[in-house]
Amino acid sequence: MTDRDGPEVSGSRPTWSWGRLARIGVLVALGLALIDGLLVSRERRVESEAWSGELKNAPGPAIADATRFMLLESSAAKRQSAVAVVGSSITFGPDLAPDETLTAQLAQSLSRTGVSRPVFNLAQPGGNPRTSVPIAAAFGTHPVSLLLVEVFVPAFGDHEGAPLPPLSSDELALIEVASPRQTELLRQAGLLPRWSERVETGLVTAVRKRWRLYRLRGSLWWDPEFTPPYLVWSVRRAVAEAGFLPKRFHGQTTNVGRLPWRKAYVGGERPGENQRIHLLSERISEPDYGELRLTAELAREAGVPLVFFEVPVNLAFQRAFNLMDEKDFARLDQLRNLLIDRMAADGLDFLPAPELPEDAFLDRAHLTPLGAQILAQHIGDSIRQDLSTQLDSAGRH
Amino acid sequence: MQLLSWSYAVFFGVVFVLYWLVPNGSLRKALLVAATLVWFCFGLWWHALCAVAMGTTSYWTARWIAARPPERRGIPTLVGVTIPVGYFLFFRYLALWSGFDPRHAETLPWWVPNPIFVPVGLSFIMFETIAIQADLFFGKLERPGSWWSHMVFTLYFPTRLIGPLRKYQTFVKQVGAQPRPTPEMMATGLSRIGIGLIKKVVLANPIGTFALFNMRPEMMFPGASAVPLLLGLYGYWFFLYFDFSGYSDIVIGTSRLLGIEVPENFNAPYRATNVSEYWQRWHMSLSFWVRDYIYTPVAVSWRRSVWGAPGGAFLSMVVLGLWHGIELRYIAFGAFHGVWLAGYMLYRERLRRRPGVRRLASTPASRAVGWAMTLNLAILSHVFYATPSFDAAVLWAKTVLHGLVGH
Numbered sequence: 001m002t003d004r005d006g007p008e009v010s011g012s013r014p015t016w017s018w019g020r021l022a023r024i025g026v027l028v029a030l031g032l033a034l035i036d037g038l039l040v041s042r043e044r045r046v047e048s049e050a051w052s053g054e055l056k057n058a059p060g061p062a063i064a065d066a067t068r069f070m071l072l073e074s075s076a077a078k079r080q081s082a083v084a085v086v087g088s089s090i091t092f093g094p095d096l097a098p099d100e101t102l103t104a105q106l107a108q109s110l111s112r113t114g115v116s117r118p119v120f121n122l123a124q125p126g127g128n129p130r131t132s133v134p135i136a137a138a139f140g141t142h143p144v145s146l147l148l149v150e151v152f153v154p155a156f157g158d159h160e161g162a163p164l165p166p167l168s169s170d171e172l173a174l175i176e177v178a179s180p181r182q183t184e185l186l187r188q189a190g191l192l193p194r195w196s197e198r199v200e201t202g203l204v205t206a207v208r209k210r211w212r213l214y215r216l217r218g219s220l221w222w223d224p225e226f227t228p229p230y231l232v233w234s235v236r237r238a239v240a241e242a243g244f245l246p247k248r249f250h251g252q253t254t255n256v257g258r259l260p261w262r263k264a265y266v267g268g269e270r271p272g273e274n275q276r277i278h279l280l281s282e283r284i285s286e287p288d289y290g291e292l293r294l295t296a297e298l299a300r301e302a303g304v305p306l307v308f309f310e311v312p313v314n315l316a317f318q319r320a321f322n323l324m325d326e327k328d329f330a331r332l333d334q335l336r337n338l339l340i341d342r343m344a345a346d347g348l349d350f351l352p353a354p355e356l357p358e359d360a361f362l363d364r365a366h367l368t369p370l371g372a373q374i375l376a377q378h379i380g381d382s383i384r385q386d387l388s389t390q391l392d393s394a395g396r397h
Numbered sequence: 398m399q400l401l402s403w404s405y406a407v408f409f410g411v412v413f414v415l416y417w418l419v420p421n422g423s424l425r426k427a428l429l430v431a432a433t434l435v436w437f438c439f440g441l442w443w444h445a446l447c448a449v450a451m452g453t454t455s456y457w458t459a460r461w462i463a464a465r466p467p468e469r470r471g472i473p474t475l476v477g478v479t480i481p482v483g484y485f486l487f488f489r490y491l492a493l494w495s496g497f498d499p500r501h502a503e504t505l506p507w508w509v510p511n512p513i514f515v516p517v518g519l520s521f522i523m524f525e526t527i528a529i530q531a532d533l534f535f536g537k538l539e540r541p542g543s544w545w546s547h548m549v550f551t552l553y554f555p556t557r558l559i560g561p562l563r564k565y566q567t568f569v570k571q572v573g574a575q576p577r578p579t580p581e582m583m584a585t586g587l588s589r590i591g592i593g594l595i596k597k598v599v600l601a602n603p604i605g606t607f608a609l610f611n612m613r614p615e616m617m618f619p620g621a622s623a624v625p626l627l628l629g630l631y632g633y634w635f636f637l638y639f640d641f642s643g644y645s646d647i648v649i650g651t652s653r654l655l656g657i658e659v660p661e662n663f664n665a666p667y668r669a670t671n672v673s674e675y676w677q678r679w680h681m682s683l684s685f686w687v688r689d690y691i692y693t694p695v696a697v698s699w700r701r702s703v704w705g706a707p708g709g710a711f712l713s714m715v716v717l718g719l720w721h722g723i724e725l726r727y728i729a730f731g732a733f734h735g736v737w738l739a740g741y742m743l744y745r746e747r748l749r750r751r752p753g754v755r756r757l758a759s760t761p762a763s764r765a766v767g768w769a770m771t772l773n774l775a776i777l778s779h780v781f782y783a784t785p786s787f788d789a790a791v792l793w794a795k796t797v798l799h800g801l802v803g804h
Contacts, residue, residue, distance in 0.1 A: 016580035021587075169402075196398065196439040203403035274614040 036212040043216060046070070051082075053103035053119035068135070068174065069208065069215070071120050072142045080145055082118045083110075083383070086132040087150025090311045090365050091123035093372060100369035102376050109380035115387045117145065129155060129291035130164045134171040136298035136306070137186060140179030146383060147299050147306045149292075151350070152365060153336045154313065156288045157279040164287060167191065172201045173208075182301045189294050260359040260368050261317050275364045276323035277313060282334035284342060296348050305386060308343065309379050312353035314361040323364075354378040398439040400558055400647055401597065408436065409555075409651055416655055422573025426549040429572065433552035440517055447484070447516040452551030454480050455526035459541035462533040470534050477530030481523040488515050490723065518557030520720065524686055526551065529565045531690050538566050555651045559644045561662040561682035568657070575656030586653035593646030601639035608632030612783045617792045623800030626793060633783040634776040638666065641680070660685075666775070670767040672737045673745075675775055683720070687713045706746070707739030714738055721782075726790055730781040737774065 050070050071079060085091055085103050093101035099108075103121035110117050122135055132149045139147065167175065172193045175186060186192050193201060208215050265271060292308070299306040313332065318324040324332070343350045353375065360371030367375065398405050412432045419425050437445035458477030462470050492512040498504045505511055529547075532538035541547070546569045556563060575582070611629025645662035652659045660682045669675035676684040692713040699705030711732075718731020748754045757763055784790045 016584040018580050021580055021583055196404065199439075200398075200402055200404045203407065207403060 032211075032213070039212045039216055043212060046216060049098065050120060051118040053085075053101065053105075053107040053121055054098035068122060068138070068170075071122075071144070072138055072174075072177070078118075080143060082120055082144045083107075083146045083148060083387075084120045084122050084135065084139075084144045085148045085150075086127070086135050087123035087311070088127035088131070088152060088155075089123070089125035090152060090367060091150045092121065092125050092127070093123075093367070094125055095362055095366055096369055096372060100372060102367065102372040102379075105369075105373050105376035106380055109376050110384065110387070113380070113384055115384050117387060120144075123150065128164055129288040129295075130167070132295040133186075133189075133191065133291055133298065134167060134174035136295045136302065136304070137178040137182050138174040139299065139302040139304045140182040141177050143302050143304050145305075146387065147304050148379065148383070149295060149306065149308050151292070151308045151310050151339075152313075153310065153339060154277045154279065154332065156285055156292070156339055157331070157335045158281045158283045158285055159279060164291065167193075169197065169200050169204050172197050173205050176201055176205070178298070179301060182298050185294065185297055185301065189290070191294075259362075260370075261314070261361050261363055262320075262358055264362070265321070270321050271317075271323070271363060275317075275321075276328075277318060277332060277364060278324070278328060279331045279335060282331040282338065284335065284338055289339075289342070292343075293346060293348070296346070305349075307349045307351055307379075307383060309351040309375075309382075310353040311365060311367075311375065312356055314356075314358075314364050316358055317361060317364055351379065351382050398436055400644055401594075404439065408432075408439075413654055417578050423545065425573035426545050429554075430545070430548045430552055433554040433557070436554040436557075437517065437552075441514060444516040447488075448518065448522060448552050448557075449548070451481060451484055451522045451526060452547050453544070455529055455551065456541065456544050456547040459529050459533055459547070462530060463539075463541050467536060474530050474534040478527050481526045485519055485523045488512070488519055493723075521557060521560055521562060522551055524562050524683075525565070528562075528686065528690060532564075532566070542569060555648050556659060559641070559648060561645060561648065561660045562686050563659055563682070568659070571657045578654070578656065582653055582656055586650045589646050589650030589653060591650075593643045593648075593650060596639045596643030596646060598643075601636050601643055604632050605636035605640065608636045608783070612793070614785075614789060614792075617789070617796040621796050621800060623797040626797050626800070630780055630783055630793070631776055634779050637779065637782070638663065638679075667772055668768070669771050669775075670764050671771055672734070672741050672774075675771055676734075676738070679775070683717065687717050691716055707742045710738040710742055711735035725787040726781040726784070729787060729790070730778055733778050733781075 047070055071082060071084065083106070085106070091102050093103075098104060101121060103119045103123075107117065107119040110119070124131060127150075132147075136147060175191065175193065176198070178186060183192065261271075296306055296308075315324075315329070318329075340350060340352070356367075356371055356374055360368055360374060362368055398408065412428075415428055415432075416425055419428050433448075434445045437448065455477070458473060458480060461473040462477060465473060488510050489512060492505060492509050495506055495509050496504065497506075497509065497512070502511075529538065529541070533541065542565070546565075549572055550563070550565050550568055553563075553568070608629050608631075611625045612633060616625055616629070642663040649659055649661070662680060662682050664678040664681060666675055666679040669678050692709045695709035695712055696706045699708055702708070712735070714735035715728060715731040718727040718729070718734070721727045721730075758767075780790045780793050781787070784793050
């Protein structure tokens with residue numbers, strides 16, 4: 001067997017000198033500078049997509065701070081006209097083309113009726129009730145015209161699963177710019193960064209400001225053109241379109257056909273168990289609701305109007321596959337009523353979801369382009385009046 | 398402090414400069430110990446105390462073993478091995494066994510440590526300190542060395558998050574042995590860090606995104622296509638390889654910048670042509686630890702039985718699986734590799750002694766078959782890691798089989 005502890009025996013090693021090392025260091029630095037130069041046009045494109053609601057944040061570890069900081073670091077006048085939307089994958093729209101997402105269609109809907117506003121998609125797949133907290137905190141010193149926060153009722157129920165995850169360093173960087181009164185609220189909630197996290201956050205911010213490749217990493221990541229799997233999916237799509245494989249991929253970014261659920265689940269096929277909505281009781285989960293209330297308090301401190309908009313559960317889907325039993329339906333209904341009452345009692349602005357047709361859903365909650373369009377229209381109709389009033393008021397000033 | 402963070406880069410930069418400014422070996426040991434204590438404090442300060450306590454108890458038990466004649470070292474060695482295992486079980490599993498529900502902090506008894514805050518590097522310290530005691534018992538290590546040597550070995554921060562597992566006797570003599578940095582040291586260290594970063598950022602991250610997306614439970618339903626699930630699992634293995642070996646490269650590279658060679662962890666595991674070779678190429682520092690401290694003693698004590706060596710191999714693999722967690726899926730992973738390795742050993746001992754079989758086994762065609770079989774079985778066995786439970790792994794297998802053979 002191999003001797004693991006002995007020094008590695010290699011053949012003739014190149015002769016290294018300090019001068020040679022320095023030359024290589026300079027070449028690497030020049031290469032990185034060149035890449036940053038080449039990314040100038042890319043950054044412009046990303047920015048243009050961000051202001052039209054078409055740019056999505058990246059998933060997983062590379063949550064793109066590009067979009068968030070593009071919003072925060074824009075001019076005050078531009079930022080204060082923007083609508084920021086926070087939520088989970090339902091709002092983010094991983095299955096939709098950029099111009100089909102809820103945010104893009106909301107921007108289009110507002111524009112059609114003469115209230116043209118940039119709409120920022122700050123949602124992220126896997127988003128939870130805590131996702132909106134750092135964003136609302138950042139608006140303390142960098143306010144926008146309106147904050148919309150997704151509410152998926154089952155997420156606030158008594159459910160199994162891990163506790164809410166801690167905030168990432170990108171999210172802590174948002175908290176760093178909170179106003180003093182917001183900072184006090186965050187301190188009471190135990191969400192202020194520790195000293196070591198502040199060190200990392202400071203470094204991340206410094207690097208992000210100076211290095212374009214790092215700043216854009218999230219959006220480069222998400223853009224299918226930049227990911228190796230894109231090639232695999234392109235081949236898969238071609239094969240499917242030639243009829244050799246089924247034209248259906250659940251929840252895939254390059255979904256072949258993006259079929260509504262009735263057309264996707266055919267021939268006795270059933271969704272997986274994770275599509276079931278199961279609540280342990282009708283009680284509201286206090287930790288999750290606490291995050292929602294904290295978001296509202298932070299937004300109030302920032303003077304940013306906040307609307308919680310409901311994204312609907314596809315009950316027909318649950319019934320069709322007997323995923324939920326009668327107890328589940330009753331619990332969900334009770335939970336929704338309790339949540340609405342509680343939010344009303346706390347003075348939180350809640351916009352119930354409209355009735356959506358069956359073709360509006362891909363699965364238990366994710367939306368088809370049609371679903372996103374109807375929901376965007378519904379939200380647009382509700383907020384248009386407020387935004388027009390703001391516009392008039394700004395005009396008078 | 399994560400390895401891939403800006404704080405770590407700055408912290409290491411400061412340690413690097415100070416390390417080479419300090420003139421002699423003993424002071425460098427003290428510097429590395431102090432640096433590691435600061436590094437621990439970036440997380441939770443009491444983790445530093447735990448590491449110091451583990452290092453100190455290891456030092457005292459090692460001295461106790463060394464003070465005894467070789468034939469009377471059994472009890473101190475047993476104590477020396479039990480203590481780190483006890484630390485490990487106390488911090489990692491006591492909460493689980495006490496019925497703690499992570500969503501409800503109030504279910505944690507006051508005397509039980511929260512498993513969310515398991516001390517950093519706990520399992521690595523356990524393995525490495527056990528190795529010291531065992532090496533003294535088997536006579537591979539003559540003297541336990543000083544308390545400072547134990548501390549620098551136990552605490553050494555670059556290896557605390559991801560390994561690799563080191564040997565005390567090899568490591569300690571390298572600390573401070575180099576009088577000054579050389580261009581070769583810098584070139585090999587920096588290039589190794591660069592390779593690690595490319596593996597992690599450019600390869601592992603996108604492959605991992607793709608793989609984990611395809612291994613989600615919603616992809617597993619009756620009638621689902623097997624193609625994305627298989628691509629997901631194959632992708633997962635490559636993600637794991639690039640991720641883990643990328644991190645290992647960064648650790649090896651940073652250590653080289655300090656003039657210290659730490660063991661390799663991976664050696665192109667995709668080139669293995671049998672399971673024995675696979676484990677000499679995959680997570681090598683752990684598999685060699687298991688070989689040295691579980692397999693070899695068991696195989697030696699069972700040497701009179703035909704099943705001694707295969708039995709030792711099986712047991713070693715089950716322990717290796719259990720190290721990842723006390724869950725059915727990890728036991729299944731270990732048992733799968735145990736049966737495979739034991740079977741291969743029996744084949745090697747029995748069948749390959751026959752000239753005809755040996756000739757056939759050495760042909761390029763049979764080596765190619767061996768390579769394909771090894772790689773595919775190794776990847777398939779990772780279904781137990783890529784899915785969240787044993788049931789989910791079974792569901793994955795059922796869905797794939799269903800997808801491949803039709804309705």
